[in-house]
Amino acid sequence: MTASVAVGARARDVVGTSPARPDGIAKVQGTFQFSSDLGGDGVLWGMTLRSPHPHARIVSIDVGPAWRIDGVAAVLTADDVPGSPTYGLISHDQPVFARDVVRYVGEPIAVVAADHPETCRRALAAIHVEYEVLDPLLDPEAAIAGTHPPIHPDGNVIRHQRILCGDPDVTGEVVVEGTYELGMQDQAFLGLEAALAIPDPGGRGVELHIATQWLHEDRAQLAACLDLPVEAVRLVLGGVGGAFGAREDISLQVHCCLLALRLGRPVRMAYSRRESFLGHVHRHPARIWMRHHATADGEIVKIEARFVLDGGAYASTSSAVLLNAITHTQGPYRCPNAVVDGWAVRTNHLPCGAMRGFGVVQACFAHESQMDRLAEACDLDPVEIRLRNAMRTGDVLITGQPMESVAPVERCIRETAALPLPDEPIGGHDHDPMRLPGGAGRTADEAHVVRGIGWGVAMKNLMYSEGFDDYSTARCRLADGQATLKFATAEVGQGFVTIAAQIARTVLGVDEVELDRIDTQIGSAGSTSASRQTWMSGGAVDAACRQVRERLFELVGAAHGIDPLRLAIDGTDVVDTAGELRVPVAEATAGVVIDETVEYHHRPTEELDELGQGRCHTAFAFVAHRAVVDVDPELGLVKVVQVATAQDVGRALNPLSVVGQIEGGIAQGLGLAVMEEIVQTDGVIRNASFTDYLLPTFLDMPPVVASLVEEPDPQAPLGAKGVGEPPCISSTPAIVAAIRDALRQVDGVGRRLDRVPVRPSDIALERQ
Amino acid sequence: MPVLTPVSLDDAVRLLDAHPGALVLAGGTDLMVEINEGHRPIGSGGDPTVVVAVDRIAELRTWTVDRGADTVTIGAGVTYRELLDEPLASLLPALAEASRTVGSPQIRNAGTLGGNLGTCSPAGDGLPVLSALDAVVHLVSAAGRRDVDVHDLMVGVKRTSLAPGELIESITVPLLDGWQGYSKVGVRNAMVIATASACLVTDRSSRTVRIALGSVAPTVVRCPDAEAFAAGVVDHDARTVPDDAVARFGELVAATSRPIDDHRSTAAYRRHAVEVMARRLLRRAFPGRPA
Amino acid sequence: MTAMEVYTLRVNGDDREVADAWLGESLLYVLRERLGLLAAKGACEQGECGSCSVLVDQHLVCSCLVLAASAVGREIVTVEGLAPVGVPSDVQRAFVDAGAVQCGFCTPGLVMAATDLLDRIPDPTDMQIREELAGNVCRCTGYGRLVAAVQQVAVARREAGEPA
Structure with a gap:
């Protein structure tokens, strides 16, 4: 970090200083109460039975054998839901329990309550469900083409939205195109889903202590499913061990309350890591085609794009994620003409919804890869091409919305470029093999390693969009x-x-x-x-x-x-x-x-019209990233050496917290770049554990050099913009660009690396 | 008590004999994962209801050097952390390198070499080293003691030839006269299961080069063709080998591997990775090129 | 499920009785659910995150991978045993001051690991900090402030140990 963060002498803990967190001492001493720490004598454990099939008809469910196990207090299925049988953030399309059909591996079918988690496990194993396995819909293109029968009454297309801006027929002297893919990323918060439900006497209400992102939205959905008045459902925030989008949707809330209300006694639920992978929504896997037209000088003339987001089995926030993705097609660059086609579709994969970056991560990997290609085609430096096109306040977006936020894109790029590069050579001055790609695995010697530098710049909308009064x-x-x-x-x-x-x-x-x-x-x-x-x-x-x-x-x-x-x-x-x-x-x-x-309330926004025009977003923030990466081209292993960033924060209300968001967000961007992906084959998740879903460790995450760009935004009540999402957006393409840069040095050509996470085999092996 | 904690090997053997089907608990880093996941039923009805914890048996926690035979015998209960300590790390550098790649500090504090063998995962980090060193494994049970070649102990994915009631007591490996090293590919720079791994050891006195591979077959495999080839092309005294021989050595190693596609990687990449690692290890062992 | 007889664990210097437990219970489960020591957290159940780190006979281990009943007779130390409530250790204080705490779920495990590291290696290099703490995953911070916190403690202890 740069010296701009002062944590020392301070007069008063006011805005602009970095006082200690009020919950900090409790957290380091282990006395802070997380939702998984709530329990007590006589509190029963709840646990969920889940579908092993991506798509199947439920022929019968026999819960009898579970009831006969000592210590089992309740077994509930779809028949036991008194209110709305479904819930959802935007459309209520997701069943509390599957009744006739299951649509993804992990879909809840029943819950049990018992005296001990092991009793619960045995009870779940005793429930007999007979399935008739159905043909799963796994190809998003089949959902678009309409070649697969609907897997849900709402159909297989969740949202289709176009953007048409300017002249669709204009062409540029330089044209570059590519098709980009992103795997499914998991939020992987450390504090697993957990809750404690305490019923009111007589079952007239319930108090739920829950780790969530949005208490009131949970309450509204809960009350409907429980058939209780909203005021009879009281939610208390249980300590939250990270969220990153995964706690915006309902997971165990309804199940836990149903058990407590049925039994008239407190019930707690706590997911295992495996269950957590199945029990919350993920980042949408995406396939994005983009074609950029530019002048010979590298000025963007038109962008054509097609987005396909795999929403998985239920809608969650897919329609809003799609909106974000397509409206960020241009990134932080001026673009007078655009033709964009976007699809969010339903499949029998794990449901997808909110994750930090919310659709913009997907768009940014595509547009930043395109910017590098454009730079190459125009024989320009990656920094120069970005400066030439950098958006400014007052520019008009491809949706017709004017950029009214402070837009210091050029300053973010220039300040990032001015940050010092790492002074350590490959392997470090001490020649420690731990510094090389492969780390303790000792796979490489210094002579095998090449260093590359890459860039990523992003724009991110802040707050909710399309008329939502959040x-x-x-x-x-x-x-x-x-x-x-x-x-x-x-x-x-x-x-x-x-x-x-x-x-x-x-x-x-x-x-x-x-x-x-x-x-x-x-x-x-x-x-x-x-x-x-x-x-x-x-x-x-x-x-x-x-x-x-x-x-x-x-x-x-x-x-x-x-x-x-x-x-x-x-x-x-x-x-x-x-x-x-x-x-x-x-x-x-x-x-x-x-x-x-x-x-x-923030100022109102509008829905997009049929041609994708409308002032749909509230405000925007910007960021630039420069990554330095050491690559072992022959084995395809990567070690990120440094990430430099200048971020438009408006005003840093707490500089140390801002730095924490920047470093943490970059770590998640790094994860998506080189290691994090939920692997599903034939609709079955293959790596629902921290042994196989890999998160960056201390040895994967490099030092971050950061500069806070403070130009208070007059629209923002405190001049401060949100800072959480930008760090994880353009850090991913910056790291991939650095890998490409390193590989280009080896043979003058390199690899396209159009997919993240970049796997060792993508680097090391010729394309099949 | 359903968890029995013998402090002598004799007691452990007697308890295992008295409780057929009892689970043997060493460092716990594999067994507890299975119990936590519900994959190892325990403590009810027909499940095992007795655990014999072998982590307090002093004989299993020690190691000895036999200077006459030029061997080291390592108790099955020696942890990875202990394998990283001197002087053991200098005596068996490849084993120390492999141990440094095992899990995290927490795992290395608990996990044991005997446990690595008992679990017998093809990705077990210590196993390519024991294979390359032609380790002899000493087993003990109520029926007595027997020694087996490490390759005869490892019979399949997480399958050994251990008889019921039989314990791994210790492992004997030779002290070789020459360079040895371990290499492991994983997607992360720490705390990662091997996508592919390799251990190469050299011995000036027997003029041999030996290499074993992990994660590219149901068990750890040796590469006899590559080893025979290497014996003819390296100069143990000058520590040289020609470039074209290094390349050929890599090809022969890759040809021995029998990798599969799974969620961690592909067969093609694994085959490629062991070829690259084999080349680099041979070059590290013989850094010079003949004039 | 067959309950076991009573056994006793020695935790933070106290003998704690455990009754009617299931044989398969991990030390993490027993600490949290039977002894009310909630500082150690469960986040992966397979030794891949370090949130449940405790000391057993002075060795840092994942308590989720210790069969509780096999820890009889061992000296177990949890975060609760490091410092009295309200009187944080220098490591704990540095975590707060350096901005190394966000959601805090990984924090108790990291406090255990950092305390153990600084006891063994009083003046660790950046690479030593990273390798020794690599078994503790943090999803919020990106590790930068955590490294800074450990360095702060090392510096402060060195300065305190030097003659004025």
Whole structure:
């Protein structure tokens, strides 16, 4: 990291500083309560029976043998769902339990509750389900072509959307094209799905302690399935061990509540790692064709593209992911003409939905690979081609939407380019074999290794799109010099709890800020996703605090006969900007309670029309990445040596947290670039474990050199943009470009590497 | 107690004899994965209800050098971490290199060489080394002791020729006079199962070069054709080998492998990888080119 | 399921009785579900993530891969045994100050591993930190602040040990 992060001497923990997390000590001491830590005497365990087939008709289910096992308290199936038999974030197409047909390997069929997890396992093994195996739909193109019978009443196409911009017939002097593929990535949070459901007496309601991204959306879907009034379903955020999109959809929420309500006693559920792979949505695998037309100077004239996203068995957020993908076809570059065709389809693969980057990861790998090809065709440097096309505020996107966000694309690229390259040669000054590709495996000697450099630049929309009003609610209570904040914003590790308190300290001039429990006893905060909580819930907390401050000024003004408009906060005092008065906030609020609740809404957006035109997005952020990678071309092994990045953050409310998001996001981008993929063959997952689904370790992740580009966005309530997603978007293509660069040095040609993750065989073996 | 913790080998053997079907627990790094996943039924009805933990048997936790015979005998309970410690690491450098690639520090603290053999995965990191060294495995049971060639112990994917009630006591490997090394391809730079692995050892006194491969056949395999070829082309004293012989050696090694396609990699890549590793290992062993 | 007789584990210096357990229970399960020691976390059940790291007879191991009943007579140390609640160790404090904590799920395991590392290697190089902690997967941080936290402790201990 650069020296821009100061964590040392600080006067007060206000906005712009990097105070410690309020939950930090509890987390390092192991006393922080995660949802999987909730239990207690007499709490039963719940566990789920899942389909072994990607597509089959359920002929019969015999739960009798499970009931006969000692310690089993309940066995529930589709017949036991009192309310809506299905749920879903956008369309309610996913069954709580499969009744007649299963559509993916891992689809829930039944749940059991018992006294011990091992009893649960034995009970699940005792349930006999007879299946008639059906022909699975595994090829997304067959879903588009309509050659496979519908696998769901809603059909096999989840969404088809075109974008037509400018002149479709214009051509460029230079044309480059490619077809790009991305494998299915898993969010792989460490804290597995877990919940504790506590029923109200008489089954009139339920309290669910749950690790989720969006308490109120869970509650709405839950209440419908449980056939309870929404207010009878109370959700409390259980400690969340990471999310990254995988906790936006329902997983075990309904099952856990059903068991608790049926039994009239608390029930907990906790997924195993294998079950987690089956039990949440993943990043959409994609196949993207792109053709860029440009002038001989490398200026983009037109982009043609076709996106196919495999949504798996149920819709989840596929339609929104597709929207994001196709509307980011151009990336952070000007593009006057475009013809884009996008499909999100249903198959018998694992369901896909939200994951950090949300469709833009897919688009970015394609457009950045294309930019490098364009650079090569125009005989330009990869940096130069990007600078020539860099988007600016005021440019018009291919959807017709003007770029109204601050768009420091050129600055991101230039600042990244100015960051120092690694000073260590291949193998390091100490010639440690651990530094080489292959690490402890000692596969390479220094002479076998080539170093490459690659670039990636990205644009990412912030907040929700297409007319969705994803508001956030916050309450601020000020009394006796202490502020208490209440919100339903899911803290999933990103650090909103830290900046919420910083905002309150800044606005109110208090040092003591208490955070109330995060639950549904206040209005919705929307989802912790789409890089939106700093802007939305940060905006809500800021607005609530400001409203409280106005009331405070009125009180002080009245007490001292001063126009409240003259008052301001200076440090921890209320001061008269046109006079002598200076009253400590603590003194001014002694015996006083000011309590305000505010909803913050972003400006409205529109749906796309049939031709893909409309102001569908709220705001945008930008980022550039430069990767340095050592490659063993003969074995196809890779060691990323350094990633440099300059990110448009608007304003860094907590620089240390921003760095944490940048480094963590890059690690996930690195994972997608070179190792992470859920492998399914014939619709069956082959690597549902951390032994075979590989995450980057300490030895895979290189040092990150980062520069924060701070140009406060006037649209953003605090000038701050969301920072969570951009790091994982263009880091992937930057790493792949660096591998290509290294391979080009070997034989002057290299490899196309049109698919991520790049496998050793893709590098080492000639294409078949 | 259903978990029995004998502190002597005699007791362990007696307990295994008294409890047919008992599970033997060494470092636990393989067995516990199976129990946690529910793949190894335990503790109910017809399942095994007795576990014999062999991690407190002092005889299994030691190693000895026999300078007369020029051999090292390693107790089955010696951990990978201990194999990385001096002086063992210098005596058996290929085994130390292999041990460094096993799992994580936590796994290396618990996992044992005997457990690696008992599990007998084709990807077991210690096994190509034991194979290349022609290790002799000492087994013990109530019926007595017997020695088997390591290759006769490994009979299939996670299958050994251990008899019921039989324990691995120790492993004897020779101290060779020459370079030895281990190489392993995985998709990650740490904590990864071998996509393919190879161990090459050389011995000046017997004028031999030996190479064994992991993850490219149901068990670890040796490469007799390549070894015979190498014997004729290397110069053990000058430590040289010609470039074209290195290439040929790689081809012969690849020809011995019988890899498969699976979710971790492809047969074609694995065959390629052992060829490259074999070439590089031979070159490391004989860095010079004859004049 | 056949319950076992009573056995006793020595955890953080205390003898803790375990009754009516199932034979197949891991040390992780027993610590969390029977002894109420919730700091060690389960995230993979196969020794691939390090979240459940504890010390057994001073060796860092994955408690998910220790058969609980086989740990009788061993000295087991968990995060709860490192420092009293509210009085974090220097390693724990450095994790918080350096920004090495996000969601915190991997954190207790990493605290155990980093504590063990610094006890064995007081002044580790960057590569030693990375190799010794490679058994602990973190999905949030990208490891940069974790490396920084360990380095901070090493520096602080060195400075504290030097004569003024």
